């Protein structure tokens with residue numbers, strides 16, 4: 001077995017046999033397989049970021065599908081992209097919360113729990129609230 005066939009955990013150095021072709025893929029494979037605390041925590045963060053991105057799409061879709069079949073406009077895609085950039089900082093507790101007010105959507109609030117999970121909620125007027133996170 002040579003180095004090309006080994007996936008190495010970036011945190012603890014444990015190695016796994018790998019058939020992935022690129023160094024990047026092997027690194028990710030090791031991250032997904034390793035049972036060390038750091039790898040488990042890193043997987044949890046990835047899971048929270050993925051979940052938050054999915055919920056963001058749900059929030060942004062809400063009003064727009066009423067207007068057209070194409071649920072996301074260019075502006076919405078860009079704003080979602082910008083908000084997505086902050087998600088890794090939230091799971092790392094560098095940023096605790098973010099609120100974005102968009103005239104056509106309302107007030108979107110992202111908050112991180114003590115566990116590192118990102119909760120997203122949308123407030124449409126003073127009283128109507130749509131909670132996205134379960």
Ligand SMILES: [Zn+2]
Pocket residue numbers: 009010011012013014034035036039
């Ligand atoms: Zn590890």
